[in-house]
Amino acid sequence: MSKTESTVEPSQQSKKQTYNFNKLHKRLRRNVGNAIADFNMIEAGDKVMVCLSGGKDSYTLLDILLNLRLNAPIDFEIVAVNLDQKQPGFPEDVLPNYLSQLGIEYHIVEENTYGIVKEKIPEGKTTCSLCSRLRRGILYRTATELGASKIALGHHRDDMLETLFLNMFYGGKLKSMPPKLISDDGKQIVIRPLAYCKEKDIEKYARAKAFPIIPCNLCGSQPNLQRQVVKEMLQTWDRQYPGRIETMFSALQNVTPSHLCDPKLFDFKNIRRGELLQGVEGDIAFDNEPLKPIQWQDDDSDYTDTQQIQFKQVN
Template identity: 75%
Template sequence: MPEHIAVADKKAEKAAYEGNKLTKRLRHHVGDAINDFNMIEAGDRVMVCLSGGKDSFALLDILLGLQKSAPIDFSIVAVNLDQKQPGFPEHVLPAYLESIGVEYRIVEEDTYSIVKRVIPEGKTTCSLCSRLRRGVLYRVAEELGATKIALGHHRDDMLHTLFLNMFYGGKLKSMPPKLVSDNGKHMVIRPLAYCREKDLERYAELRAFPIIPCNLCGSQPNLQRQVVKEMVNDWDKRFPGRVETMFTAMQNVVPSHLADAKLFDFAGLKVGDALAEGDTAFDKEEFTDPRPLDEDGKPRRAFSILDSRAKENACGG
């Protein structure tokens, strides 16, 4: 065999190995998030909001894969909101969804014109656009009988939102993995909560999703979210592991060692009361990882409930 062919075969073999490893990692992250927060239950009808971006494509793809091995039965319907942006390729998503055989609905609502009419030129459109989009999707969820609405926000989105609220909103607040809508009628879930954006980018390339860019908001300069994203990405490059530690911190909140009197009864605190973290007020702080992490920087778990059927089958169960 010629040397150049052997080299090409080795590269192809390595690429296949890395792709399989990435797929398994993302699948486990999604399974763990669903398991940890009880996102999907037996009989659920999950409406996956498909924007045409890499994250929502990955979400749909991974959920369809998990659906086949899950120990519970649930259905999936993909929904895309066509906001009538100029140049939007209307044929792309229907063709893709038809090709994978998933139930879907394309909803046509001209929210683009509303946003452009209401928001002055040069101002960011994200806030109004998201409110309009949310209202339409909630309505469609009712029409479809969806019990869960799945969004494609990932771990990095959650961290960016945390810093946005800290820097600009004066709140310790992020995107929760699971929430109930303001009217109490809808359950929103974020199964990609444990997934890294860079992994989702690689996965989108691996799966060759037909990505559709958002021309409405993606080209806006100096967005606060973009500034925060660049800051976090810079930290990730210069201080490997910092982003993972920050996300772990979101899962290890200590109310007695913050300053929110509504969250912890500081006024009622008395001598003799024991605190979970104890008295470290005068100690020099030394930081260690709060939980053992795997090679991807995520706390180790024994298993995910959504993988149990596959394991049982592999064992002849």
Template identity: 70%
Template sequence: MSKKERYEMNKLTKRLRHAVGDAINDYNMIEEGDKIMVCLSGGKDSYGMLDILMSLQRVAPVKFELLAVNLDQKQPGFPEDVLPAYLKSVGVPYRIIEQDTYSIVKRVVPEGKTTCSLCSRLRRGILYRVASEEGCTKIALGHHRDDILATFFLNFFYGAKLKGMPPKLVSDNGEHMVIRPLAYVREKDLIRYAKLKQFPIIPCNLCGSQPNLQRQVVGDMLRDWDKKHPGRIETMFSALSNVIPSHLNDHNLFNFKDLKSDGILPEGGDMLFDEEEIAPTNELSRLFAPQKLELGE
């Protein structure tokens, strides 16, 4: 590695560790004595997540264990030796589960239809089972900031929901805690990190080869915005943590029915001047002040 590459690596590593550390602290993702199942697919995101968690494990104020887990779904041509060799080389405990979900998906899903939904459900059920078998208290998934935003827009455009991908949640069966340590990490940083670290990437031929995936379309849209409008992605991601229920339409989330104009401003209620946007001036104040009508004789 050249001197320039080492400099870039050190700078990028610090940024990634800082982002992951912030997410862990903000959402209390890791606690004393946790045993974390790190789901490893062979892609850049999960490699990066494992690598960063291993580095944080050495300096963290709390003690926790890591168990790298890969589900070998028996896709044709899958290089079975790559992940075991890598995991041995970095010295992390691991487990490889062999389960032929590939044949199930190909048999059940009609030709030309996307396989992601069924594949994800099957994979999730197996990983939950293994987490219980191994006594893992947390399940770490490698979704990054761009994945979270893409999920929000997928639900917005196609699902009619304001719903994203939370950094921490309870699993579908209510028995496991799922965490996403890469929640604050940019995908382009993970791409650079994987290249500099030379992770042995294994492509997913099952889902990656599907044309016209909605997630791919949304991902392309976000990348285009990021290129044409620097800073827009950061602003949108920040919005996911700055929700004002009183300014949306969900009457189950905010009590619109009992809302009264009683002189008491409800939490999140409208303000004449938003301090972050407009500084009030005497002229503007006069414009919106109650007017006294002068009646002619």
């Protein structure tokens, strides 16, 4: 055997793979649990509608939530929902087969949003905006029909950062995806339990679990998507400056309205000389000592199932 060939026995390699997978699973489980607890995403008696697209993120979301439910100190239901948008070549049997094997409640909602988008959007223009609005309306309606109290989406930490930069670059807003929000009519609550999870971890987990991934042929193949440009920018930063992504996400959790420029968030007009404002930072524009990101966790940090998630009970 040459020096360049591996000398690791198959059994040893298997043990290492198992160890790495268990560590990855615990990290994802911990991050999802922390997000649920921090934002009170799931309460006793909730019926959580998990939206499945057939992508790595939504598969991971469903898998981790099902796992967490096994040890949660409260009872809550999970129902999986997929929106079949009638895209040409969509493998209609994949998700029903997968969900049937899990033995959970699921519903496949059939709506020809693909045809609507193709009719309304000129060739060469991006379809994301209209497609997402159509999907959102259908999912809200479905949640009402099923009696779901929460709608769980598979957006993760990187999605939230990408949205932040998209809104800054193209929308002129300092706005991201919130981990938890209420619909405009107040009838639906949307949660994003993967808010603290890295996309890289989700990709590794999806490969290890061999989820039957279904590609989105409607939007995934569109050239020059603004989101893709921002994604590549963040990935480049992550490679060149390790830790920068974590620091940027931490900034979303450490907002100082008095050091921005929005008079709706802070009463700049009524600042008077000689007055001390409680809880407001002074004239330091840049913090010399960088904050440790709230959700930074060492890959080897310990976590056990005895550390139960602090779900809250509905009165």
